[in-house]
Amino acid sequence: xxxxxxxxxxxxxxxxxxxxxxIVVFPLYPQYSSAATGSSIEKVFEEAGRRWNTxxxxxxxxxxxxxxxxxxxxxxxxxILEAGDPHAVLFSFHGLPExxxxxxxxxxxxxxxxxxxxxxxxxxNRNCYRAQCLATARSLADRLGVPxxxxxxxxxxxxxxxxxxxxxxxxxxQELPGRGIxxxxxxSPAFVADCLETLEELGIRAVETFREAGGERxxxxxxxxxxxxWADGVLTIAREASAWLRPQVPVRxx
Numbered sequence: 001x002x003x004x005x006x007x008x009x010x011x012x013x014x015x016x017x018x019x020x021x022x023i024v025v026f027p028l029y030p031q032y033s034s035a036a037t038g039s040s041i042e043k044v045f046e047e048a049g050r051r052w053n054t055x056x057x058x059x060x061x062x063x064x065x066x067x068x069x070x071x072x073x074x075x076x077x078x079x080i081l082e083a084g085d086p087h088a089v090l091f092s093f094h095g096l097p098e099x100x101x102x103x104x105x106x107x108x109x110x111x112x113x114x115x116x117x118x119x120x121x122x123x124x125n126r127n128c129y130r131a132q133c134l135a136t137a138r139s140l141a142d143r144l145g146v147p148x149x150x151x152x153x154x155x156x157x158x159x160x161x162x163x164x165x166x167x168x169x170x171x172x173x174q175e176l177p178g179r180g181i182x183x184x185x186x187x188s189p190a191f192v193a194d195c196l197e198t199l200e201e202l203g204i205r206a207v208e209t210f211r212e213a214g215g216e217r218x219x220x221x222x223x224x225x226x227x228x229x230w231a232d233g234v235l236t237i238a239r240e241a242s243a244w245l246r247p248q249v250p251v252r253x254x
Contacts, residue, residue: 002040009047012055022056023048024242026234028192030069031132032062033096034104060241064132065139068233073189074143075229077221081144084219086185088176089146091137092169092206093190094197095155096129097162104128130165136189156188156206157197173206177214184210185219192230194223 001007015023025044029037041059048055063069081089098112105111110124111131118131125131137153154172158164169186176184186206188198203220210218224230 002036002043008040008043012044012047012051015055016051016053020055021053022058024058024060024238026060026238026241027062029190030062030136030192031064031093031129031190032127033129034100035096037062058242058244060237062132063237064136066233066237068236069192069224069230070136070139070143072224072227072230072233073140073187076224076227077140077144077185077187080219080221081146081185084183084185084217086150086183086217086219087181088150088152088184089141089144090152090154090169090172090184090186091133091140092154092156092186092188092202093133093136094188095158095164095168097160097164099162101128101130101165133190140187140189156201169202169206170209173210173215173218174213176210182214182216184215184217185221187221188223191223193225198223 012023025041027037027040029040032038044057044059048057101111102108104127105124107124110117110122111128117125118128118134121131121135133155134153137151141148141151152167152172154167154169155165156169158168173184186202188202191198198220207218207220224233
């Protein structure tokens with residue numbers, strides 16, 4: 001865990017005691033952000049660097065549009081969407097300050113400089129969290145067969161007064177019933193496991209917000225959690241990223 005137990009330090013120490021020298025690091029954040037993915041990778045390298053014999057580390061890249069992840073999310077969402085027949089499907093991602101997106105653009109001339117900056121992944125926005133979120137939403141909506149006029153991408157969990165990436169999930173939910181959208185479903189594909197931000201923020205507060213605004217039904221699609229499809233997906237992505245590993249020649253002991 002980046003925060004909590006078992007810690008990154010204890011995991012590395014356990015692997016060291018087991019004689020492991022080559023380690024694949026798999027951050028379980030589908031989309032890259034410096035605040036989450038970046039800080040986790042930084043922590044792994046920091047802890048690894050404390051050891052005299054530094055392990056060889058290989059990091060699995062973001063899997064925001066990997067078929068194994070998209071298929072797992074779709075498998076969880078499909079029966080809920082079919083049962084609820086929503087007028088709109090919201091893809092709600094964890095929010096970030098706008099400045100994080102701008103700083104991810106090495107060119108300084110692309111991210112949030114025009115309305116279509118996230119319509120496709122290009123060199124300039126390849127590390128942009130918002131661009132990767134929109135790519136996830138496009139892939140998942142296509143996989144689920146959600147028409148474009150029923151897709152809504154939004155961002156939750158904003159803090160403070162600094163501008164965060166828009167639109168904001170809570171405000172979108174307040175506006176939908178006034179536009180005639182009485183039934184909706186909401187997914188949170190920035191999370192591979194349910195947490196306070198999916199169970200409380202969406203499962204409780206978002207539902208209340210939608211109903212108070214005149215909505216009739218808001219179906220909250222759970223995260224992939226421990227679904228078999230996602231467990232297989234984790235293995236698939238990890239194996240692809242670690243294909244360079246080969247069995248080591250056993251060390252002969254006298």
